Amino acid sequence: xxxxxxxxxxxxIVLPAWLLLMxxxxxxxxxxxxxxxxxxxLAITYVVLLVEGIEALDFDSFGSIEGVMQLxxxxxxxxxGWIHYLAFDLxxxxxxxxxxxxxxxxxxxxxxxxxxxxxxxxxxLLLYFLFRLGIKKDYFLDQVEKGE
Numbered sequence: 001x002x003x004x005x006x007x008x009x010x011x012x013i014v015l016p017a018w019l020l021l022m023x024x025x026x027x028x029x030x031x032x033x034x035x036x037x038x039x040x041x042l043a044i045t046y047v048v049l050l051v052e053g054i055e056a057l058d059f060d061s062f063g064s065i066e067g068v069m070q071l072x073x074x075x076x077x078x079x080x081g082w083i084h085y086l087a088f089d090l091x092x093x094x095x096x097x098x099x100x101x102x103x104x105x106x107x108x109x110x111x112x113x114x115x116x117x118x119x120x121x122x123x124x125l126l127l128y129f130l131f132r133l134g135i136k137k138d139y140f141l142d143q144v145e146k147g148e
Contacts, residue, residue, distance in 0.1 A: 003075035007082060010045065013038055014086050018093065018118050025097040025107050025114075035094050042087040049080040089121045096128045103136055 001009075017034035024030050053076055061067030071077050093114050100110055109131050117124025132138075 003079045006045070006049075007079050010042065010079070010083050010086055013041065014090055017090055018114065021093045021097055022111050022114050025110055026101050030097070031094060034090060039087050039090050039094075042083050042090075046080060046083045046087065049076060049083070053077065053080070085121070089117055092121060092125050093117045096125065099128075099132070103132065105132065105135055109135075 017038040020027070020030045020034055053074075061071050072081060096110060096113050096117065099105075100107070110128070113124045113128040113131065115124065116127055
């Protein structure tokens with residue numbers, strides 16, 4: 001399979017998960033599909049690409065921006081990095097939904113957070129943190145400190 005085909009498939013398979021997170025965030029099957037199936041498939045694909053390309057990786061490259069840029073001149077490395085983003089952004093979406101369910105935050109408030117997480121990762125998470133702070137009057141780490 002070519003890197004372009006893999007890129008298209010990865011982009012396509014995350015869409016149902018994001019739709020479920022937005023439309024049915026608290027449905028019992030949402031997490032099973034989004035994380036149990038889709039994130040798992042992305043993780044398996046990532047590991048396969050990593051194993052196939054591990055010999056070509058120069059781990060010293062991670063120490064400089066120039067080195068990282070050089071890594072991403074290879075289409076397979078770009079797809080691997082993209083799958084990394086897709087999986088982790090989807091996990092951020094799942095965190096938002098799970099945390100909102102625990103704290104009774106309205107599911108409609110999650111939609112802009114999830115859309116931003118899908119498109120711009122940490123931006124959606126930051127918006128959720130701000131919503132949570134405004135609604136619950138606490139920041140999520142405060143729960144750990146209070147022993148809750």
